[in-house]
Amino acid sequence: xxxxxxxxxxxxxxxxxxxxxxxxxxxxxxxxxxxxxxxxxxxxxxxxxxxxxxxxxxxxxxxxxxxxxxxxxxxxxxxxxxxxxxxxxxxxxxxxxxxxxxxxxxxxxxxxxxxxxxxxxxxxxxxxxxxxxxxxxxxxxxxxxxxxxxxxxxxxxxxxxxxxxxxxxxxxxxxxxxxxxxxxxxxxxxxxxxxxxxxxxxxxxxxxxxxxxxxxxxxxxxxxxxxxxxxxxxxxxxxxxxxxxxxxxxxxxxxxxxxxxxxxxxxxxxxxxxxxxxxxxxxxxxxxxxxxxx
Amino acid sequence: xxxxxxxxxxxxxxxxxxxxxxxxxxxxxxxxxxxxxxxxxxxxxxxxxxxxxxxxxxxxxxxxxxxxxxxxxxxxxxxxxxxxxxxxxxxxxxxxxxxxxxxxxxxxxxxxxxxxxxxxxxxxxxxxxxxxxxxxxxxxxxxxxxxxxxxxxxxxxxxxxxxxxxxxxxxxxxxxxxxxxxxxxxxxxxxxxxxxxxxxxxxxxxxxxxxxxxxxxxxxxxxxxxxxxxxxxxxxxxxxxxxxxxxxxxxxxxxxxxxxxxxxxxxxxxxxxxxxxxxxxxx
Numbered sequence: 001x002x003x004x005x006x007x008x009x010x011x012x013x014x015x016x017x018x019x020x021x022x023x024x025x026x027x028x029x030x031x032x033x034x035x036x037x038x039x040x041x042x043x044x045x046x047x048x049x050x051x052x053x054x055x056x057x058x059x060x061x062x063x064x065x066x067x068x069x070x071x072x073x074x075x076x077x078x079x080x081x082x083x084x085x086x087x088x089x090x091x092x093x094x095x096x097x098x099x100x101x102x103x104x105x106x107x108x109x110x111x112x113x114x115x116x117x118x119x120x121x122x123x124x125x126x127x128x129x130x131x132x133x134x135x136x137x138x139x140x141x142x143x144x145x146x147x148x149x150x151x152x153x154x155x156x157x158x159x160x161x162x163x164x165x166x167x168x169x170x171x172x173x174x175x176x177x178x179x180x181x182x183x184x185x186x187x188x189x190x191x192x193x194x195x196x197x198x199x200x201x202x203x204x205x206x207x208x209x210x211x212x213x214x215x216x217x218x219x220x221x222x223x224x225x226x227x228x229x230x231x232x233x234x235x236x237x238x239x240x241x242x243x244x245x246x247x248x249x250x251x252x253x254x255x256x257x258x259x260x261x262x263x264x265x266x267x268x269x270x271x272x273x274x275x276x277x278x279x280x281x282x283x284x285x286x287x288x289x290x291x292x293x294x
Numbered sequence: 295x296x297x298x299x300x301x302x303x304x305x306x307x308x309x310x311x312x313x314x315x316x317x318x319x320x321x322x323x324x325x326x327x328x329x330x331x332x333x334x335x336x337x338x339x340x341x342x343x344x345x346x347x348x349x350x351x352x353x354x355x356x357x358x359x360x361x362x363x364x365x366x367x368x369x370x371x372x373x374x375x376x377x378x379x380x381x382x383x384x385x386x387x388x389x390x391x392x393x394x395x396x397x398x399x400x401x402x403x404x405x406x407x408x409x410x411x412x413x414x415x416x417x418x419x420x421x422x423x424x425x426x427x428x429x430x431x432x433x434x435x436x437x438x439x440x441x442x443x444x445x446x447x448x449x450x451x452x453x454x455x456x457x458x459x460x461x462x463x464x465x466x467x468x469x470x471x472x473x474x475x476x477x478x479x480x481x482x483x484x485x486x487x488x489x490x491x492x493x494x495x496x497x498x499x500x501x502x503x504x505x506x507x508x509x510x511x512x513x514x515x516x517x518x519x520x521x522x523x524x525x526x527x528x529x530x531x532x533x534x535x536x537x538x539x540x541x542x543x544x545x546x547x548x549x550x551x552x553x554x555x556x557x558x559x560x561x562x563x564x565x566x567x568x569x570x571x572x573x574x575x576x577x
Contacts, residue, residue, distance in 0.1 A: 007480045008399045011391030015455060018388055022448035023414055026425035033424065091307050098308040105315050107566060111559035112319075113509045115527040116548035120322050123541045131321050134337040145336070165318065170570065177571040226418040229511045233531055247420040254424050255516065267421035274418055 033264035053265035066249040074224040077160045085171020093179045106169040118233030121162035152242020178212035222277045326546035333542050349546035369521045370529040378507035381446040385454040393458025411452040441517045446507050454499045461495030498569040526551045
């Protein structure tokens with residue numbers, strides 16, 4: 001078994017060929033197109049333009065606006081998801097009767113398709129007959145129905161709420177898994193020392209959860225940075241480009257404005273940003289391994 | 295006394311979490327069975343007075359909604375199911391041997407291979423959509439199941455290899471070496487010893503792959519034009535782009551699209567949790 005032979009090559013070659021064809025060729029192709037001025041439906045008219053697509057994008061205000069909106073969306077949604085996820089994980093790690101029921105329940109929003117989640121919240125936020133308006137009106141919190149998705153900044157925050165409702169349970173599930181590996185006597189010791197809830201959270205729980213926290217945070221961060229589906233469904237980037245995130249901007253540039261070359265350059269820029277996030281991820285993972293080995 | 299307070303606190307928190315999760319799902323359900331008059335009322339009818347299955351009947355047997363001709367929902371379900379099943383099968387067939395070999399051989403090359411895979415998995419779908427569009431048109435498979443299967447394999451396969459690799463790592467090398475020494479041969483020791491032990495890994499890969507395909511929207515939106523290949527997510531999204539939005543029908547459609555993944559999640563909870571935890575810890 002020590003020698004590498006045909007058997008081993010035979011087993012790894014098919015997957016590698018398929019990866020090269022379906023994944024690496026498209027990546028290379030995108031990068032090549034980004035140096036050309038290429039229009040959809042006129043594929044024969046493409047001229048080499050060097051870096052001018054990149055220059056144009058980086059000097060475009062719409063790009064920077066989309067960039068800022070994406071950063072805002074990512075930071076706020078991931079932060080809220082993490083906080084809700086952490087506290088529900090701690091809750092589900094306690095010994096009480098509702099626990100089993102809740103553990104099943106948290107999987108439900110996670111299982112709802114992203115598109116369905118989008119249309120569901122669009123309906124909840126509806127300005128004429130939406131249930132959020134109905135509820136707040138009946139509780140006396142508002143006197144007139146609000147057009148939740150009608151103003152740019154408010155719409156962005158409402159989309160974040162919809163995203164958080166679906167995705168915060170990912171943190172619950174992952175962090176609960178990690179919490180269950182912490183021995184009970186760590187807490188008993190802390191309790192004897194008179195440590196309160198917050199003290200135990202910051203001095204025992206969070207440090208021990210660090211590996212799981214880092215990995216789940218980076219995974220969700222890169223997912224949130226790529227957000228497209230829920231924006232397309234709920235707001236189409238509007239109103240007034242208020243929810244136009246980078247992915248939607250690529251979609252708009254490539255398939256609505258039909259500027260393939262520019263869309264490809266934009267794609268490459270986003271990919272570089274996400275790869276930087278991935279690098280942080282791999283780096284932090286490597287460090288974990290070193291720590292464990294040491 | 296102190297303990298009792300804590301228990302009450304836990305129950306209150308637990309009930310709040312349950313309400314937070316269940317309210318939107320409840321509302322989706324109620325909206326799907328409410329007649330239009332109740333749906334379009336201020337304030338809303340929280341409990342339907344005259345529940346109706348009208349919307350579900352329309353989805354199954356077709357007809358015209360307020361927003362015009364209803365797309366063939368059954369066909370969309372079929373498209374989604376077939377694309378997800380074939381992609382899952384292809385990914386399993388390719389990732390099992392690849393994951394196995396990476397866990398046993400190519401020690402130096404392995405880390406590079408896996409790192410490239412993880413990095414590629416981080417590549418945003420939107421960055422490749424353009425390229426995929428051009429490739430799929432050139433292959434003349436645009437607007438078919440095969441276009442989606444081609445594209446979905448590109449992001450399911452790296453994930454599958456990663457998970458399978460992780461599962462094979464947990465199986466001690468000594469086991470197949472022992473079988474090999476007993477004269478089982480390479481193929482036999484792989485098929486008889488390692489494959490059965492990695493079964494939980496297949497289930498995890500299969501479940502996640504199916505769910506990811508079912509959930510996919512962006513590529514389906516761009517690579518399919520009509521009911522020949524449109525998937526369930528695209529059809530559900532189109533209820534919103536017509537001139538008038540038929541929310542009752544949309545919620546019914548959404549509910550139908552949610553049932554398969556939700557059933558999978560509830561019945562195979564164990565695998566989902568292990569998949570998410572392994573995925574997060576290892577990749």
